[in-house]
Amino acid sequence: MGRSAARNLKELGEYAGSVLERVRRTPQHPELDHLRTQLAERAEALARQATQVVTVAVWGEFSVGKSLLLGTLLGNPVLLPVSAIPTTCNVVLLRLRQSEDGPAVVQEAAVEWFTDGDLDSYVDHLAYTATQEAHLAAVTDLVPADMPRGATGVAPLRAAVTAVADRSDGLSRLRGELDRLHAALAHRPTDPGPETLSLDELPLVVAHPGASVDPPDARGLRSRLPLVRRVVLDVAVPVGVWNLAELHGAQVQFVDLPGSSGGTATIRDEFLAAEEVGAVAATLVVLDANRGAATKPQQLRDILRRHGRPWNAIQEAILVVGGKFDTLPSTPHQQVEDGVPVDLDSAADLRSLLEAARGLLPAGGDERIAFVSPLVTVARADADGGPPWRAADVTRAVGGAALVVRAAHTADQWTKVDRPAGTIGTALAEFTVDGGLRHLRAMVVGLVNQRGLALQASVATKVADELRAHEARLDRKLNQLGADLGAGDSAAMVRTALAALDRVLTDMVQDARSTLIDPYSGIGSSAPLRTQVVDDAADEVLQWPAWTRLLAAVDGGRVVARAASGGSMSLLGARRTVPLLVSDLAEPFAQTCRTLFERAHRHLLDAVGDWLATWEGRVASAMTDLAPLTAEPARAQVERLPDGDLLVAALEYVQDLSVFEDKVRELLKTTDAPTDDDVAAAFPLDLDRAFPWHPDSPQDDDQHTSQYQVLRYRRELVRAASDRAVRSLSELQAQVRELVVVNLEDFRNQFREWQDRAEALGRAVDSTGT
Numbered sequence: 190m191g192r193s194a195a196r197n198l199k200e201l202g203e204y205a206g207s208v209l210e211r212v213r214r215t216p217q218h219p220e221l222d223h224l225r226t227q228l229a230e231r232a233e234a235l236a237r238q239a240t241q242v243v244t245v246a247v248w249g250e251f252s253v254g255k256s257l258l259l260g261t262l263l264g265n266p267v268l269l270p271v272s273a274i275p276t277t278c279n280v281v282l283l284r285l286r287q288s289e290d291g292p293a294v295v296q297e298a299a300v301e302w303f304t305d306g307d308l309d310s311y312v313d314h315l316a317y318t319a320t321q322e323a324h325l326a327a328v329t330d331l332v333p334a335d336m337p338r339g340a341t342g343v344a345p346l347r348a349a350v351t352a353v354a355d356r357s358d359g360l361s362r363l364r365g366e367l368d369r370l371h372a373a374l375a376h377r378p379t380d381p382g383p384e385t386l387s388l389d390e391l392p393l394v395v396a397h398p399g400a401s402v403d404p405p406d407a408r409g410l411r412s413r414l415p416l417v418r419r420v421v422l423d424v425a426v427p428v429g430v431w432n433l434a435e436l437h438g439a440q441v442q443f444v445d446l447p448g449s450s451g452g453t454a455t456i457r458d459e460f461l462a463a464e465e466v467g468a469v470a471a472t473l474v475v476l477d478a479n480r481g482a483a484t485k486p487q488q489l490r491d492i493l494r495r496h497g498r499p500w501n502a503i504q505e506a507i508l509v510v511g512g513k514f515d516t517l518p519s520t521p522h523q524q525v526e527d528g529v530p531v532d533l534d535s536a537a538d539l540r541s542l543l544e545a546a547r548g549l550l551p552a553g554g555d556e557r558i559a560f561v562s563p564l565v566t567v568a569r570a571d572a573d574g575g576p577p578w579r580a581a582d583v584t585r586a587v588g589g590a591a592l593v594v595r596a597a598h599t600a601d602q603w604t605k606v607d608r609p610a611g612t613i614g615t616a617l618a619e620f621t622v623d624g625g626l627r628h629l630r631a632m633v634v635g636l637v638n639q640r641g642l643a644l645q646a647s648v649a650t651k652v653a654d655e656l657r658a659h660e661a662r663l664d665r666k667l668n669q670l671g672a673d674l675g676a677g678d679s680a681a682m683v684r685t686a687l688a689a690l691d692r693v694l695t696d697m698v699q700d701a702r703s704t705l706i707d708p709y710s711g712i713g714s715s716a717p718l719r720t721q722v723v724d725d726a727a728d729e730v731l732q733w734p735a736w737t738r739l740l741a742a743v744d745g746g747r748v749v750a751r752a753a754s755g756g757s758m759s760l761l762g763a764r765r766t767v768p769l770l771v772s773d774l775a776e777p778f779a780q781t782c783r784t785l786f787e788r789a790h791r792h793l794l795d796a797v798g799d800w801l802a803t804w805e806g807r808v809a810s811a812m813t814d815l816a817p818l819t820a821e822p823a824r825a826q827v828e829r830l831p832d833g834d835l836l837v838a839a840l841e842y843v844q845d846l847s848v849f850e851d852k853v854r855e856l857l858k859t860t861d862a863p864t865d866d867d868v869a870a871a872f873p874l875d876l877d878r879a880f881p882w883h884p885d886s887p888q889d890d891d892q893h894t895s896q897y898q899v900l901r902y903r904r905e906l907v908r909a910a911s912d913r914a915v916r917s918l919s920e921l922q923a924q925v926r927e928l929v930v931v932n933l934e935d936f937r938n939q940f941r942e943w944q945d946r947a948e949a950l951g952r953a954v955d956s957t958g959t
Contacts, residue, residue, distance in 0.1 A: 197646040200699050201653050202239035204692065208232040208656060215663070224663045231656045238649040242440045243637050246465060249475030254512050254563070257587065258475060259283070259445055261563035262626055262633075264293035264430035265578050269445070270396040271586040280419035280461045281395055281445040287433045288425035292577040297423040300394050302381040303416045307464075309339045312346070314460045315367065319350055322359035343371050366415070366456050373415040381416070384408075394420050415457065419444075419465075427577065435634045444469065471506040471636050476545050478514045478538075478560075508557050508632050509546040514620060515562040515596035517542070521606045522599070530607035531617075543613070556612045559632055564596035565624030600624065657692075690808070694937040697804050701929045704800065721792045722785060722918050726911040729781040730903065735774060739899045747895060771874045778906060779868045785914035786862045793921055797853050797929070801846045808846070849929055856928050863917060871913040873905050 212229045215221060249255050260268030269281065286296070303311065316332050323331035331349055336342045347367040354364040386394065393410040394417055426433065433441070444465050447458040520536040533540045546558045567583050584590040603621045608614045619628035742748050863871075881898065 197699060197703065198239045198649055200695065201646070201649045202236055204653060204695065205232045205235040205239060205656070207692070208660065209236070211660075215667075221663070221666060224659070224666055228656070228659050228663055231652070231659055235649065235652045235656050238652050240440070242442060243436075243470045244465075245441060245443050245471045245473055245633065245637070246462075246469040247443055247445045247473045247475065248462070249512065250477060250480070253475050253477045255445055255475050257563045258510065258512055258561060259443060260293070261566050261624075262431075262629060263424060263443075264427050266563050266567060266583045267578065267586050268293050268295065268424065270392045278414065278447060279395055279417045280447065280465055282419050282421045283424045283443045283445065284421065285433060285441055285443075286423060286425050288427050290427050290429060290577070293424055293426050293430065295388055295391070295422045296425050298386040298388060298391055299383045299421045300386055300410070301383045301418045301421060302377075302413070303418050304381065305339060307418055308416075310464075311370075311457070311460055312339055312342045315363070315370075315456065316342070316346055318456055319346060319360075319363055322357060322363055323353070326353065326357040326360055328353050328356055328360075340374055340377070343367065343374060347371050363456060370415045370457075373413050376409055376412045377416055383421075386420075391420075391422075419461070431630055436637055441633075441637055443473075471508070471633075472503065473508050473510060473633070474549055475510045475512040476542060478511050478517050478542050480545075504549070504551050504554075506636060507549055508559065508629075508636055509549050510629065511542050511546065511558070511560040513562060514560040514625065515565055515599040517599075521602045524606045525602050532609060557632065557636070558613065558616055559625050559629045560616050560620040561625040561629055562596050562600070562620070563624060563626070564593050565600045565620070566626050567624075568593050568597035568600075569623050596624075660692075691937070691940060693804070693807050694933065694940060696807075698930060698933045698937060700800075700804075701926060701933055718789075718792055718796060718918055718922070719915055722789050722914040723911045725785055725788045725792075726781070726914050727907050729784055730778075730907045730910050733774070733777045733781075735777065736899065736903055743899075748899060771878045771880065772876050774874070774902075774906065775869075775872055775876060778872050778910065779865070781910050782863055782868045782871065782913050785910060786917050789914060789918045789921060790857050790860075793918070793925060794850075794854060794857060797925065798850055801850055805846050849932060852928060852932060853925055856924060857921070860921060860924065863913065868913070871909055873909040874902075 208228060209232045212225050212232065215225055247255050247259055256269040257266055257271045260266050260271065263283070263285070288294075316336065320332050323329070331353065333345055333349060336345050347364070347370075350360060350364050350367055354361045389404045390406075390408075390410060392404060393406055394414065446462045446465065517538045520539045521531050524531050524535065529535065531539065533543065543558070547554070550557055564587065567587075584593055587593070600621045603617060608617045616625065616628060619625050622628075739748055880902075
């Protein structure tokens with residue numbers, strides 16, 4: 190998925206470049222100039238959005254150890270200012286670069302200040318907060334109705350809040366932030382552009398005063414802290430710690446957000462966090478293992494909601510980290526002492542942490558939970574022969590070597606107890622190896638590839654759709670001008686028309702690569718193919734006569750089969766014999782698998798037909814916009830050109846896409862149904878077994894012969910048939926997608942031969958002027 194999304198972004202970037210080239214070559218005309226400007230602006234916006242940069246936010250409560258975690262994740266625990274007391278006071282953006290060896294280091298640093306627009310938004314946010322706090326304190330008309338925006342609005346808002354600051358703690362905190370902002374504005378330069386920082390100056394704009402040793406502040410950076418928009422760091426990450434090639438060409442940057450629920454500027458911190466989440470594709474939420482379920486993930490939800498980001502969408506791109514995991518109050522020490530395994534019934538502190546983590550994730554999202562302690566990473570690096578960083582710097586920053594020793598002891602304790610099974614057990618095992626950092630890096634890579642790039646491509650696709658709409662407006666205006674354009678302009682119109690149709694084909698190839706291969710994606714107007722085949726499997730299995738016979742044999746909540754005279758098995762009265770052996774269901778299962786394969790054929794062919802019909806509509810739309818070019822008076826201009834019939838031939842050629850559906854139909858005719866061995870391997874039950882309601886079964890008791898066992902077996906066989914059908918579907922989709930993409934690319938290459946001829950025509954007209 191990562192490679193596919195990266196390819197989509199690359200193609201969208203190329204599309205943006207082609208539009209910019211088109212703007213350059215569009216004829217100068219008073220009625221076109223405004224459209225050309227709009228098109229250029231939107232193409233540049235797409236070019237920016239299509240860069241393969243994925244931003245991962247690091248969010249957590251105050252003093253949860255995010256900076257230490259982030260530095261250790263990248264290969265240097267003291268990469269960022271670290272202290273035993275709360276440290277980070279600003280948004281810090283870390284742009285990653287690959288280096289050969291050594292610790293991760295900051296190569297370049299800069300501070301970005303509030304622009305006028307940022308300041309307008311921030312003061313608006315302060316005014317809104319003042320209104321909310323005033324309402325809670327029963328204060329009316331606090332914010333002046335004529336209060337100006339931006340810097341000039343700070344003084345009147347500060348005066349209004351100061352007058353009632355003693356009415357509530359919220360208003361008192363707001364006055365403090367307004368006081369600091371008012372003082373900082375006195376030092377704001379006329380041109381608040383980015384400023385390069387020396388590495389010695391970095392703590393001045395990243396760390397709270399007193400959190401670490403303050404270097405000399407020759408430029409008065411501290412006095413302007415309330416005006417910091419963010420700090421930008423270019424970080425070299427050693428390949429031995431993290432090979433960034435695993436990201437399939439994506440450029441990852443982390444944004445370290447100030448801790449929530451603390452600090453002296455919580456209103457500003459929340460404002461800045463809300464400003465950042467608009468560009469965030471994934472989020473790393475760090476929980477304090479000590480606080481567990483006492484954490485407040487609702488604050489993160491509120492920030493996202495204020496920015497219009499739906500919670501259910503961002504949930505799919507969250508990793509949850511149990512930070513400071515070595516500080517769990519009792520687990521696993523108590524279990525080691527008692528000689529018992531760790532389970533969620535006895536480990537209340539671990540259970541509390543998992544409840545908080547699961548509250549942030551979709552159901553079944555345990556694979557996105559990691560347990561981490563950078564102190565264990567430091568200890569293990571020392572034991573392995575020495576880390577690339579200076580151990581003394583780390584131990585001094587975190588509060589002493591004793592904490593590192595204690596963390597290593599806790600990790601060792603985890604190796605002495607039985608841990609829970611599944612993904613939680615895997616995460617706990619990874620914690621014992623290196624503090625869980627290796628596991629966390631792998632999770633970040635997976636999330637970036639699976640979700641981050643996909644989300645980035647989705648946003649870029651929407652921008653591209655807007656760009657296409659503006660292109661269509663330009664096309665219509667060009668067609669309206671028609672006869673007003675000279676020979677050179679007519680040649681340009683030929684090139685423009687071919688380029689417009691080429692973009693349709695390019696988009697079609699891109700869509701084929703992504704849509705036709707994804708069983709979870711609806712194709713054309715169809716429901717997702719996977720949903721269709723799963724529904725078919727349920728319909729087929731549930732119609733087996735065996736289930737009717739079994740349920741008809743229920744007596745007192747149990748399936749009952751009795752031996753009739755002559756030794757044959759039959760039900761009392763006129764009831765038919767119920768299946769007694771697992772093998773009785775093998776043949777219906779095999780027939781169902783064959784039926785589902787045929788249905789998958791039909792669904793896939795219908796879906797491809799719907800998909801092609803959608804694209805035929807796109808082609809028809811393009812032809813409608815371009816039709817005036819082939820009608821009088823513009824047609825006469827075109828026909829006077831050499832190869833003037835080029836566009837007409839191209840339009841006739843590109844509108845017939847039925848050939849692709851024919852090719853898919855021929856391909857599906859040659860595909861083989863699942864073999865008997867395939868079907869037998871998919872059958873989920875042991876063929877040598879008897880069902881428990883057989884009179885000779887050792888499980889002939891109320892529990893095993895309950896009617897609910899019939900429903901359980903039915904669900905199991907529905908699931909097995911569905912899985913077999915989905916495998917068949919995936920294999921068919923892969924073949925169809927390859928066929929369509931290869932033929933589409935051939936189709937597009939032929940079309941581009943015409944474009945080359947049009948380019949030559951345009952150059953000839955440009956050189957002769959006729």
